[in-house]
Amino acid sequence: KNEVEQSPQNLTAQEGEFITINCSYSVGISALHWLQQHPGGGIVSLFMLSSGKKKHGRLIATINIQEKHSSLHITASHPRDSAVYICAVKSGGGADGLTFGKGTHLIIQP
Amino acid sequence: DGGITQSPKYLFRKEGQNVTLSCEQNLNHDAMYWYRQDPGQGLRLIYYSQIVNDFQKGDIAEGYSVSREKKESFPLTVTSAQKNPTAFYLCASSIFENTGELFFGEGSRLTVL
Numbered sequence: 001k002n003e004v005e006q007s008p009q010n011l012t013a014q015e016g017e018f019i020t021i022n023c024s025y026s027v028g029i030s031a032l033h034w035l036q037q038h039p040g041g042g043i044v045s046l047f048m049l050s051s052g053k054k055k056h057g058r059l060i061a062t063i064n065i066q067e068k069h070s071s072l073h074i075t076a077s078h079p080r081d082s083a084v085y086i087c088a089v090k091s092g093g094g095a096d097g098l099t100f101g102k103g104t105h106l107i108i109q110p
Numbered sequence: 111d112g113g114i115t116q117s118p119k120y121l122f123r124k125e126g127q128n129v130t131l132s133c134e135q136n137l138n139h140d141a142m143y144w145y146r147q148d149p150g151q152g153l154r155l156i157y158y159s160q161i162v163n164d165f166q167k168g169d170i171a172e173g174y175s176v177s178r179e180k181k182e183s184f185p186l187t188v189t190s191a192q193k194n195p196t197a198f199y200l201c202a203s204s205i206f207e208n209t210g211e212l213f214f215g216e217g218s219r220l221t222v223l
């Protein structure tokens with residue numbers, strides 16, 4: 001089973017700061033997901049990537065397959081970005097091949 | 111708008127009672143999943159289904175049951191056999207089991223009194 005580690009576990013920053021959240025995994029994967037969980041509990045998929053880099057608005061996700069590492073960046077952070085960010089990796093066939101990290105709790109202060 | 115609807119959002123149950131959580135999707139997705147989330151832990155897979163009338167156990171299926179009689183619906187029953195049922199439950203779907211973006215519901219928080 002893949003081991004997924006996220007860092008930091010908690011992050012508090014000021015509005016406008018550049019944010020980086022990291023995800024490392026132990027076994028080769030076919031895809032990596034970045035998810036956002038709002039305070040109410042609902043989860044939204046931000047990115048799914050298997051190589052390179054993806055950008056959506058102020059969010060950027062990168063992955064380095066050789067180093068088994070991915071980062072999620074938020075530029076010009078805003079209080080509405082406050083949420084838990086979850087990394088999940090797909091490393092095997094079937095739905096049971098998806099392993100989730102414990103999440104990074106991000107707070108952006110005005 | 112397409113999406114996943116979970117109900118109820120909050121549910122309280124007495125020990126020894128079964129309870130069923132509803133999950134409905136109008137995304138025409140084949141694959142549906144139930145996850146459990148506990149504080150300080152990653153999501154854990156309870157059950158998943160790839161097609162109607164078929165489902166497989168996940169990592170923590172004991173004390174839970176599911177059905178998939180319709181493509182749109184994947185209800186989860188938390189039985190009295192589940193030793194620690196208080197948790198946040200999330201339903202998700204994707205186009206195919208092995209690939210594709212995951213879509214989640216808003217979750218159901220179950221508290222056993």
